[in-house]
Amino acid sequence: KFNTNVGQHILKNPGVAEAIVAKAFLKPSDTVLEVGPGTGNLTVRILEKAKKVIAVELDPRMAAEVTKRVQGRPEQKRLEVLLGDVIKMETLPQFDVCISNTPYQISSPLVFKLLSLPNPPRVSVLMFQREFALRLTARPGDSLYCRLSVNAQFWAKITHIMKVGKNNFKPPPQVESSVVRIEPKMGSERPGVSWDEWDGMLRVCFVRRGRTMRASWLGSREVLGMCERNYRVWCAMNNVPLDDTPMNEGEEDDEMELDETSAPPDEEEWNGIEGDDDDTPAFFAELNKKNRDARKTPSKKRKTRVAELVKEKIRKVLEDVTELADKRSGKCDENDFLRLLSAFNEEGLHFA
Numbered sequence: 001k002f003n004t005n006v007g008q009h010i011l012k013n014p015g016v017a018e019a020i021v022a023k024a025f026l027k028p029s030d031t032v033l034e035v036g037p038g039t040g041n042l043t044v045r046i047l048e049k050a051k052k053v054i055a056v057e058l059d060p061r062m063a064a065e066v067t068k069r070v071q072g073r074p075e076q077k078r079l080e081v082l083l084g085d086v087i088k089m090e091t092l093p094q095f096d097v098c099i100s101n102t103p104y105q106i107s108s109p110l111v112f113k114l115l116s117l118p119n120p121p122r123v124s125v126l127m128f129q130r131e132f133a134l135r136l137t138a139r140p141g142d143s144l145y146c147r148l149s150v151n152a153q154f155w156a157k158i159t160h161i162m163k164v165g166k167n168n169f170k171p172p173p174q175v176e177s178s179v180v181r182i183e184p185k186m187g188s189e190r191p192g193v194s195w196d197e198w199d200g201m202l203r204v205c206f207v208r209r210g211r212t213m214r215a216s217w218l219g220s221r222e223v224l225g226m227c228e229r230n231y232r233v234w235c236a237m238n239n240v241p242l243d244d245t246p247m248n249e250g251e252e253d254d255e256m257e258l259d260e261t262s263a264p265p266d267e268e269e270w271n272g273i274e275g276d277d278d279d280t281p282a283f284f285a286e287l288n289k290k291n292r293d294a295r296k297t298p299s300k301k302r303k304t305r306v307a308e309l310v311k312e313k314i315r316k317v318l319e320d321v322t323e324l325a326d327k328r329s330g331k332c333d334e335n336d337f338l339r340l341l342s343a344f345n346e347e348g349l350h351f352a
């Protein structure tokens, strides 16, 4: 009856359902977004505490189940069921709090979606696969520290609330779970950098978190090509003239061995857990394509002085300004990344 391919593991322990709703500290005036209501075990409890529930459900059979559960009851009017994939919905109605026994396949995109909303929810209480929850809270140097950890903790306060064993679900999933609370930083606490720019930089830093910054930035054609393209756009927008003459024969220095196959990140590192469907490989494929398209212009066949200039700027940022060249991203903290972004921007290098 349940389709585990779309993460249908129904919470059968009422105590856990109660605890999840309690940990959201709902106000009677709240509108709550519930992702994946399933048969409605959380939904009915949220309706007791909040003004309204907007439930987004992918499976029409489940949407019908949860609708039926409140039919003819007073709370029927306070439940709105939207049929569809929450990740693909371009706009979501306004809501104050998000609660979800998350289908694990969408863990990563859901967190990114919630954090990057223009008006993020005050609180999100979400059930995740245990390892994903541990990634959200991992600190620099921890083995699970990754782009997700940096991003999540940069934009929000993350608290591990409770462990939930697999036998609390029907059918039981293969792994243990955890509930976390995510409270986005608001007002003056909210970092004053662009989401896309920050994440664009982290993507490069974390292609392999065991790599030094120097290797991540200067050892990959894709990354150098992207930086050059972005720099050209920035110069055009700021009326900065560019010396686009090709380099002379023999003048091209390649003191650093370029990693021809830099695109695919460590398979092991990224395919570890379900739901952490990091799109870094896709991101690199895209970079590759854009770089190839850019090179089709005849004048850009040879390496130009602009490429050299960009490379020198990156070297300067890493070695002279931030002194992060030999540090591995897995050991860098938020301050290191902030210094890095500001130094790149200072040189006209942007990532969004």
Ligand code: SAM
Residues within 6 Å of the ligand: 006, 007, 008, 009, 010, 011, 012, 035, 036, 037, 038, 039, 040, 041, 042, 056, 057, 058, 059, 062, 084, 085, 086, 087, 101, 102, 103, 106
């Ligand atoms: N909330 C229920 C509970 O706790 O018993 C069910 C949770 S079950 C883990 C996840 C639910 O999310 C399923 O009903 C599934 O059909 C739904 N779902 C899966 N992918 C989804 C998506 N992309 N958007 C919205 N709902 C989704």
